[in-house]
Amino acid sequence: EAQVTQNPRYLITVTGKKLTVTCSQNMNHEYMSWYRQDPGLGLRQIYYSMNVEVTDKGDVPEGYKVSRKEKRNFPLILESPSPNQTSLYFCASSFVSPNTGELFFGEGSRLTVL
Amino acid sequence: SQQGEEDPQALSIQEGENATMNCSYKTSINNLQWYRQNSGRGLVHLILIRSNEREKHSGRLRVTLDTSKKSSSLLITASRAADTASYFCATALLQTGTASKLTFGTGTRLQVTL
Numbered sequence: 258e259a260q261v262t263q264n265p266r267y268l269i270t271v272t273g274k275k276l277t278v279t280c281s282q283n284m285n286h287e288y289m290s291w292y293r294q295d296p297g298l299g300l301r302q303i304y305y306s307m308n309v310e311v312t313d314k315g316d317v318p319e320g321y322k323v324s325r326k327e328k329r330n331f332p333l334i335l336e337s338p339s340p341n342q343t344s345l346y347f348c349a350s351s352f353v354s355p356n357t358g359e360l361f362f363g364e365g366s367r368l369t370v371l
Numbered sequence: 372s373q374q375g376e377e378d379p380q381a382l383s384i385q386e387g388e389n390a391t392m393n394c395s396y397k398t399s400i401n402n403l404q405w406y407r408q409n410s411g412r413g414l415v416h417l418i419l420i421r422s423n424e425r426e427k428h429s430g431r432l433r434v435t436l437d438t439s440k441k442s443s444s445l446l447i448t449a450s451r452a453a454d455t456a457s458y459f460c461a462t463a464l465l466q467t468g469t470a471s472k473l474t475f476g477t478g479t480r481l482q483v484t485l
Contacts, residue, residue: 261413292475299459300414300475315472347413355463355473356401362413 259284263348263363270338271371278333278366280348288351289331290315290360291323293344300347306331307354338370375403375460375476383482390447392479394460395440401463403436404473405445408457417445417458422465450483457481 261282270276282289290305292315302315306325320342322334331350335342345367349360378393394403402421406414420427420436420443427434433446447454457480461473 290472297477299477302472302474305472345411349414355404355461359404359416359419360406360414360461360473362406362415364413365411367411 259361261348261350261361261363263366265366266364267367269369269371272339273337276335276338278346278368280331280333280363281329282350282361283329284350284361285328286350286352286361288354289325290349291321291331291333292347292349293317294347295344303333340370342368343370344368375462375474377458377460377476377479379479380477381480381482383484384450386450386452386483386485388450390450390454390481390483392445392458392481394443394445394476396462397441399465401465403443404461404463405434406459406461408459408478414459452483452485455481455483
């Protein structure tokens, strides 16, 4: 089944404790992206990757890191989480880019930082 | 502010009625996409309309695009309780350097009652 898989789905952590949210897609997509969703603000892009070893900042990259060592994986790293990073996070992928086709989304990872 | 703004923010209708949601945007686009999100779940792509298209249909969905007014509408005909969800428009911008991003609005919450 074609899908984007995120883990963990739910996580409660404390300020400053490094964490990684994994994202994997099995559709051989070139493009992958991370979004965060907050009430009243919609979805905002954090980082995106056009291909392996190619990553770039989105609208709200502060406090996050990403890597794209393999085509299928695009982990989101919070080196020192803070309470303002409490949010619902979505990983998404596309064949080439959103300019040419749809995004496929994971089920989301709900993160709470205390 | 968001590139895409949906209107209304919330809509409540009875099963069998039609639901219309509108989206306005600010800058020139390559395409506009509509997504659906069930509560707390990942977004699911509904339909993509390119800037040179005026109308598209998919099952009970009808999307129109008016680039002169920078607006789009999503019509769901003969709505069902299962259509209850949030609906988002997302734009892929035409500007150089923005080819790798979909910008989402804040969504319309649709409630369909029996």
